[in-house]
Amino acid sequence: MSEPLVEARRLTKKFGDFVAVDAIDFEIRKGESFGFLGPNGAGKTSTMKMITTVSPITDGYLRVFGIDPTENGRPIRQRIGVVPQEDNLDLELTVAENLYIYGRYHDMSRSEIEPKIEELLEFAQLTERRDSKVEPLSGGMKRRLIIARALINEPDLIILDEPTTGLDPQARHLLWDRLYRLKREGATLIITTHYMDEAEQLCDRLVVMDNGRIVAEGSPRQLISEHAPREVVELRFQDGQKDEAVHKLDGVANRSEVLADRVLLYTDDADETQRQMHTRGIEPEQVLVRRSTLEDVFLRLTGRRLVD
Secondary structure, eight states: OOOOSSEEEEEEEEEEEEEEEEEEEEOOOOEEEEEEEEOOTTTTHHHHHHTSSSOOOOOEEEETTTTTTTTOOOHHTTTEEEEEESSOOTTTTTTTHHHHHHHHHTTTHHHHHHHHHHHHHHTTGGGGGGTSSSSSSOOHHHHHHHHHHHHHTTTSSEEETTTTTTTOHHHHHHHHHHHHHHHHOOEEEEEEEEEEHHHHHOEEEEEEETTEEEEEEEEHHHHHHHSSSSSEEEEEEETTTHHHHHHHHSSSSEEEOSSSSSEEEEEHHHHHHHHHHHHOOOSSEEEEEOOOOHHHHHHHHHHHHOOO
16 A cells, blocks of 8 residues: 555644643545544644644654654645635635735746636636635635635645534535545545534544544444444423433433433334333334434544533
């Protein structure tokens, strides 16, 4: 197999006494779409900043394109495209001018930049907005422009930090389509996201991080298979009936979870689970049966606590 584009061994990042990234190992290979999932504060963004040479590593081993980012940040930056979590476009410039300025940052000539701008505007579905100022653009248009800007130098590695945060469903799906096109064309992507459906759509492999550590790794399908039964039965009860029903539900499924508004039963056979419920006289107000998802895996591994 070819050498990994990114390789980390016991990679660690500390801020004073706080350990943001705690001795993690991972490899990312050419043509792969690799995801980092985790709640706020899990260490995802700190890891991205070390890969992009923005933040030095504290300890461990990290190579990007076989290069030490601590010693050779500039040659790495010349070969990567970065889509940051926050929009950082120049609002006073036009769409095309934003692309041009970024091309010049990468030492590209005007003759190299101009045809690339037209190609990227078409890719991002922004051709008609070529000469529009950035400020009045919608959130989805701005995110597509930031992705186009990250591609101006034809990078070997594209890093996307929460690329669809804050977008409506239509804009998210259009952005997924653009990213999926890049993936089909052989681009290597690193994606951090807290949208589980996004990770399932776009990632070949992913790691789940929590408290600075990697707690699981694999393809979305592998993680669901390893960490969740096949089906989930969601139960809702009328006021005052849930507590009594919970006692009767003991043992009807592989695992159960009691939430404020419903009870989740994780099972390999939803029909058998429902049959046992009826045998025990349990009559929920509402029953929903669905397949287990990556979100079920994520919540089991990282918990349901809110992290600000």
